[in-house]
Amino acid sequence: MSTLKLDLENYKELMQQYIETQDEQALYQAEQFSKHSMQQNISPEEIINVHVQSLQHLYPDMPEHIRSSLDFLLETMISYGLAYQEYQSLRERQLELKSEISVAANMQKTLLATEKPEIEGLDVGAISIPAKQMNGDYYHFVKDDSGALGVAIADVVGKGVPAALCMSMIKYSMDSFPENRMDPGVILGSLNRVVERNVDSSMFITMFYGLYNINNHTFRFSSAGHEPGYYYDSKQDYFEEIDASGLVLGVSPEATYEQCTKEVHVGDMIIMLTDGVTECRQGDRFIEEDEVLEIIKQYAHLPAQETVEHVYKHFERLQDFQLRDDFTLIILKRKV
Amino acid sequence: MSTLKLDLENYKELMQQYIETQDEQALYQAEQFSKHSMQQNISPEEIINVHVQSLQHLYPDMPEHIRSSLDFLLETMISYGLAYQEYQSLRERQLELKSEISVAANMQKTLLATEKPEIEGLDVGAISIPAKQMNGDYYHFVKDDSGALGVAIADVVGKGVPAALCMSMIKYSMDSFPENRMDPGVILGSLNRVVERNVDSSMFITMFYGLYNINNHTFRFSSAGHEPGYYYDSKQDYFEEIDASGLVLGVSPEATYEQCTKEVHVGDMIIMLTDGVTECRQGDRFIEEDEVLEIIKQYAHLPAQETVEHVYKHFERLQDFQLRDDFTLIILKRKV
Amino acid sequence: MDFQSCVNIKKEWDIVGARQLGRDIARKIGFGTVDQARIATAISELARNIYLYAGTGKICFEAIEDMNHKGLRIVAMDDGPGIKELSQVMEDGFSTSGGLGAGLPGVKRLMDDFDIQSEDGKGTEIKAVKWLR
Amino acid sequence: MDFQSCVNIKKEWDIVGARQLGRDIARKIGFGTVDQARIATAISELARNIYLYAGTGKICFEAIEDMNHKGLRIVAMDDGPGIKELSQVMEDGFSTSGGLGAGLPGVKRLMDDFDIQSEDGKGTEIKAVKWLR
Numbered sequence A, B: 001m002s003t004l005k006l007d008l009e010n011y012k013e014l015m016q017q018y019i020e021t022q023d024e025q026a027l028y029q030a031e032q033f034s035k036h037s038m039q040q041n042i043s044p045e046e047i048i049n050v051h052v053q054s055l056q057h058l059y060p061d062m063p064e065h066i067r068s069s070l071d072f073l074l075e076t077m078i079s080y081g082l083a084y085q086e087y088q089s090l091r092e093r094q095l096e097l098k099s100e101i102s103v104a105a106n107m108q109k110t111l112l113a114t115e116k117p118e119i120e121g122l123d124v125g126a127i128s129i130p131a132k133q134m135n136g137d138y139y140h141f142v143k144d145d146s147g148a149l150g151v152a153i154a155d156v157v158g159k160g161v162p163a164a165l166c167m168s169m170i171k172y173s174m175d176s177f178p179e180n181r182m183d184p185g186v187i188l189g190s191l192n193r194v195v196e197r198n199v200d201s202s203m204f205i206t207m208f209y210g211l212y213n214i215n216n217h218t219f220r221f222s223s224a225g226h227e228p229g230y231y232y233d234s235k236q237d238y239f240e241e242i243d244a245s246g247l248v249l250g251v252s253p254e255a256t257y258e259q260c261t262k263e264v265h266v267g268d269m270i271i272m273l274t275d276g277v278t279e280c281r282q283g284d285r286f287i288e289e290d291e292v293l294e295i296i297k298q299y300a301h302l303p304a305q306e307t308v309e310h311v312y313k314h315f316e317r318l319q320d321f322q323l324r325d326d327f328t329l330i331i332l333k334r335k336v
Numbered sequence C, D: 001m002d003f004q005s006c007v008n009i010k011k012e013w014d015i016v017g018a019r020q021l022g023r024d025i026a027r028k029i030g031f032g033t034v035d036q037a038r039i040a041t042a043i044s045e046l047a048r049n050i051y052l053y054a055g056t057g058k059i060c061f062e063a064i065e066d067m068n069h070k071g072l073r074i075v076a077m078d079d080g081p082g083i084k085e086l087s088q089v090m091e092d093g094f095s096t097s098g099g100l101g102a103g104l105p106g107v108k109r110l111m112d113d114f115d116i117q118s119e120d121g122k123g124t125e126i127k128a129v130k131w132l133r
């Protein structure tokens, strides 16, 4: 109450100064005054009221119709005042939610963490960056009993919290698979049943699963409707799409997954990615597939981890530092 | 532009009406006018502007100082106008988040769903209601090979999205336990290691795990720092606390869990709950433990499922239909 | 409650009548311009809710006094269908959707105390108090 | 750009000078009272940012014209530390925290076009345009 009275004095003086001199300084201070008032949660109708009172002090002979008109104006401001108060409480709630989701995002990071494997003769690079706080992409490495390397890369249709919940399900399902049965087609088949049973039918997951056999350097893979990967033939300097037929996870319990095999030669690369990489946009323009491969090639001479990081930075800048979709890129390069 | 002009006419007429008659109807219409303006995203400073223009039309001889004062007033409204626009965009974002979380909450329901077991001679009731959209409480039933019934009840410290993520982890871990090894102490021990490994150290889970042996009617249980349960002796009309010592999950990897056993007689009940039941609040007053037990007894003659539902409704009303914490209550009643 | 301090709400025009009576009483109690306008807006919301959702009902006003200060109590009653999802209706941030109505959270904000009782099929009673400061 | 249409920002007082010059040019271009006030508020924000975070810099004004309409371009330049987290600074809802500053999202709202370039350690340049409607 006393602060408001103080402010009334203040307002009256500033207004008087402006009326007398019409100078910009008074207007600048008017701006400061209103910001200060907002900090104290003063509603716009109270500003009108202070205005009326200031006018009455300064001009006791103010015409009655002016006074009435200002009462009328005040009445129109009540609804704006309500919106203003709702704004304050919305902002608080929003901050709460924001911090809640940031806690969840950190948990998700811990939960989904996978260790990049150290494997003799194979250079591995992997990066996964969420567009918002929570990641709807997922990748996972696992070595099986025979020393083969299993690589999963997945994308939930949808972003944010629901996608994150869905991904943690995938992660736990995969963790519970026995470590000796790692055929890509079989793994996708089991995951498909888990997703079909547990998740609302409106939610889909695409996944590419590959198994790199370190002994004979073959790459066996299956895909559940996922973005195709690429094989880079370094001798011919040529990219070849690698894909296998299979339904996205969670659509039909009977889905089966084709399994394909690719021989990998020294110096060649296997590239796995999500559509957040291939569907980068620059303004309204979608990036062409060729452009993505061009950029990968540009950094291909570097260690695989540096390659994926440079490619990410390239497309991050291209998109004004605001990803439209989660971005995940994995590269396996045969060294010897 | 044209709508705004139209509104200017409208405002002028209403204002004139009010100045001439001072009647309430004009003020009511002023309110309608401002709501209509808000619908069209018109900022408060524009209302001031319309006011000034209306005054000038009606009173071309308006004193210069009044005109100046209104320019000054307009200046103070610019910041409020900005807040108003931010309010609009915040509200949109909030609606988005709300629907995102409601999708996630539905997923969680599907994911955490557990079937209430039908067991000869045992009457089972269970209810779990989240305080906000997502549930940080969890319960789970499982029958083991010997026909014994395993019951888990858990509470994450924390609510909302992070708690939900945490709970889905618990659920997947429990699903991956072999179905023949169901000693309460062992189960809590394994879960403790999972939580300790996977979850940020700031997040705790309390859990009570019980195993009801249908052959000899004994109840074996362990607790990870969870709210104690109760045994209701129907002959003596007496509630006895049942508790076992053990650390909350996720604090120390070496925690061990005491196992206790309780014989269950015909007509008696085992009550498991979370602190959302025992820490109900009415206004500023916490409910006493006795009150909770009193209410349970009041409905104990009903089938177990009806009992838990009536108890929930009682405390929901007591708390003005706004739960402060997730509410979970399970009752096992030996029938024969 | 005194008969004369109630207004029956049957048609839109009655909203204005309720505002008028409420504002007069508020002025007599000693409320200033801003509070008068806030009280009138709260009355609008309550009366419009009756008019739109219950069809008919009434709004009563009472000058009250506790140890420390004077105040105005507004009671809105109807025998309409009642409000099923109270917690949803009282939720913030969406009441002024599109700006057409401040809704009940708005009334709660405009006044100092707010209490609502509603039973499915048996109507709604809302009590709101504004204290003179 | 014409020398006379720039104001150097070194002390708080210069904010008022920038507002004054900007408002004069806006008035000459033909902007009405509301837009003049919005432009002045945008100038305040830009100038205060320079004063608070860069120490010194300048704000320039230019009357512009495309095929359809006239407008005012404001350019705020400094050699300060630059803005590291652009996406965070431009995020909505938290800029007016506590109500002390409308921040850059506020400037974006007050004007029609908005463009920002900032390099870590090399300063910031903000261009904002308001079109006459």
Ligand SMILES: [Mn+2]
Pocket (backbone or CB within 6 Å): A136, A137, A155, A156, A157, A158, A159, A163, A326
């Ligand atoms: Mn996705």
Ligand SMILES: [Mn+2]
Pocket (backbone or CB within 6 Å): A155, A274, A275, A276, A325, A326
């Ligand atoms: Mn994607």
Ligand SMILES: [Mn+2]
Pocket (backbone or CB within 6 Å): B136, B137, B155, B156, B157, B158, B159, B163, B326
């Ligand atoms: Mn909890």
Ligand SMILES: [Mn+2]
Pocket (backbone or CB within 6 Å): B155, B274, B275, B276, B325, B326
């Ligand atoms: Mn709890």
